[in-house]
Amino acid sequence: MNESIERDHIDTEKMDPEFVDAIVAAGADRIRTCIQCGTCSSVCPSGRRTAFRTRELMRKAVLGLKDDVLSSPDLWLCSTCLTCLERCPRQIKTTDAIIILRNMAVKEGYMLPQHKKTSKILLETGHAVPIDDKNREKRKELGLGEIPPTVHADEKALEDVKKIMKKTGFKKLIEGEEAGSEK
Amino acid sequence: MMTEAQTMSLFLGCVMPNRFPNIEKSLRVVMPALGVNLEELEGASCCPAPGVIRSFSDPTWLALASRNLALAEKEGRDIITGCNGCYGTFKEAIHAVQEYPDRLKEVQNILKDVGLKYNATTDAKHIIEVIYEFGPENIKKLVKRPLEGVRIAVHYGCHLLKPSNLRPWKQTQRPTFLDEIVEATGAESVKYRDKFICCGAGGGVRGSNVSVSVDIAKDKLDSVHEVEADCILNACSFCHLQYEASQAQLNKESGEKKYQIPVIYLTQLLGLAMGIEPDELGLGMHMISTKPLLEKILG
Ligand code: SF4
Ligand code: SF4
Numbered sequence: 001m002n003e004s005i006e007r008d009h010i011d012t013e014k015m016d017p018e019f020v021d022a023i024v025a026a027g028a029d030r031i032r033t034c035i036q037c038g039t040c041s042s043v044c045p046s047g048r049r050t051a052f053r054t055r056e057l058m059r060k061a062v063l064g065l066k067d068d069v070l071s072s073p074d075l076w077l078c079s080t081c082l083t084c085l086e087r088c089p090r091q092i093k094t095t096d097a098i099i100i101l102r103n104m105a106v107k108e109g110y111m112l113p114q115h116k117k118t119s120k121i122l123l124e125t126g127h128a129v130p131i132d133d134k135n136r137e138k139r140k141e142l143g144l145g146e147i148p149p150t151v152h153a154d155e156k157a158l159e160d161v162k163k164i165m166k167k168t169g170f171k172k173l174i175e176g177e178e179a180g181s182e183k
Numbered sequence: 184m185m186t187e188a189q190t191m192s193l194f195l196g197c198v199m200p201n202r203f204p205n206i207e208k209s210l211r212v213v214m215p216a217l218g219v220n221l222e223e224l225e226g227a228s229c230c231p232a233p234g235v236i237r238s239f240s241d242p243t244w245l246a247l248a249s250r251n252l253a254l255a256e257k258e259g260r261d262i263i264t265g266c267n268g269c270y271g272t273f274k275e276a277i278h279a280v281q282e283y284p285d286r287l288k289e290v291q292n293i294l295k296d297v298g299l300k301y302n303a304t305t306d307a308k309h310i311i312e313v314i315y316e317f318g319p320e321n322i323k324k325l326v327k328r329p330l331e332g333v334r335i336a337v338h339y340g341c342h343l344l345k346p347s348n349l350r351p352w353k354q355t356q357r358p359t360f361l362d363e364i365v366e367a368t369g370a371e372s373v374k375y376r377d378k379f380i381c382c383g384a385g386g387g388v389r390g391s392n393v394s395v396s397v398d399i400a401k402d403k404l405d406s407v408h409e410v411e412a413d414c415i416l417n418a419c420s421f422c423h424l425q426y427e428a429s430q431a432q433l434n435k436e437s438g439e440k441k442y443q444i445p446v447i448y449l450t451q452l453l454g455l456a457m458g459i460e461p462d463e464l465g466l467g468m469h470m471i472s473t474k475p476l477l478e479k480i481l482g
Contacts, residue, residue, distance in 0.1 A: 080234040081381035082345035102238040112391045126228040129197035148200035157226030160297035170243040
């Protein structure tokens with residue numbers, strides 16, 4: 001009767017059985033027990049105003065729809081408020097699962113440009129939000145040191161932080177292959 | 184009356200020293216009066232942020248968080264922080280290495296390269312934890328300027344309370360500890376819709392999906408508006424940023440000035456009640472003017 005309606009189906013080859021194993025191994029150990037009750041979606045502040053559905057994300061992860069999940073911009077709408085994690089009747093660490101999925105997405109090269117920018121700032125300054133001129137002035141006016149006593153005021157400390165980020169592979173992850181070779 | 188003074192390592196993080204030094208100022212002025220001596224944690228970095236950096240590289244997040252903790256451990260002190268995000272990072276990072284010895288070894292290996300030892304013996308506390316230990320009763324004794332008649336919308340924030348199994352609070356639902364501290368000043372903590380919902384800033388949402396983030400904040404601001412509270416009170420530099428910056432943005436978008444709710448940080452409120460001058464507490468440097476509140480308090 002209605003020709004425009006098609007039966008929705010999931011291609012078998014899109015389901016990667018190892019995907020959920022990797023999520024479980026990384027710490028979201030109970031994700032397979034999800035009963036699709038939707039409690040997570042119902043308490044989600046982002047879900048209230050966007051099409052992001054935590055329940056759908058959990059289901060797709062369990063089904064192994066790796067590419068679908070990792071490439072989805074929705075993955076980045078979670079504010080990590082942890083409400084769903086507190087409320088899940090199966091005690092699934094939903095928010096942890098989202099962070100695990102995000103780590104996987106970044107490894108696959110899916111990263112929002114603003115997040116890349118923040119990461120580069122961290123790599124450069126040791127702060128995700130570094131000092132600027134306006135706040136230097138404010139600090140002086142308040143009688144605080146113009147530069148806070150953090151990595152901002154300590155070159156050796158900043159070198160250490162950079163060394164750590166190189167060792168964990170963060171520099172390469174954000175800047176790409178060329179970063180691996182430089183000293 | 185005095186509980187014994189303790190010395191803690193002040194972890195500043197990013198947002199407080201680099202965007203809201205006025206909050207930092209109030210913290211430095213007020214905490215010693217509550218029995219906490221603050222030592223600088225020199226050379227500390229970003230915590231790093233639990234919603235962004237941890238989302239990109241969990242091992243990097245753990246290594247840098249452990250470095251900050253190791254700096255405090257070297258001094259034999261616990262960390263104190265005034266940001267829910269930093270608090271969450273440290274609590275979760277400590278848990279990760281204590282629960283999984285392999286992860287501790289991994290981190291120790293990395294830190295060895297920069298000459299640091301780390302045994303995961305340092306704790307991290309939120310200012311409100313320490314203030315609550317000092318206690319509402321002791322705060323009442325310090326009040327010189329009772330905030331009678333001031334109606335306050337208290338915002339706890341998410342990472343202060345959750346995950347509840349890694350937090351010290353006895354009440355995991357609808358806690359009251361922050362309200363108790365606020366009411367010790369003589370002010371009233373008012374009920375408002377969705378009090379325990381997220382401010383919308385975390386998880387990298389503010390950075391990447393700012394309209395969604397501001398819309399979450401708008402819901403909360405509207406609830407606060409509805410009950411005609413005199414201000415929003417918070418104890419997190421990132422929630423603070425969210426409420427101040429979102430109001431400014433909403434006003435700009437609409438061309439009206441509907442959102443003018445002063446956003447006050449916990450140590451600013453306590454300082455006011457203790458009779459400290461507003462300028463000493465950085466209250467003249469807000470994005471949303473604190474004037475209506477100050478007029479109500481100072482007359
Ligand atoms: S609340 Fe838990 S069990 Fe229910 S749908 Fe969400 S993840 Fe699945
Ligand atoms: S933690 Fe993320 S997915 Fe869960 S309710 Fe909060 S915003 Fe939604």
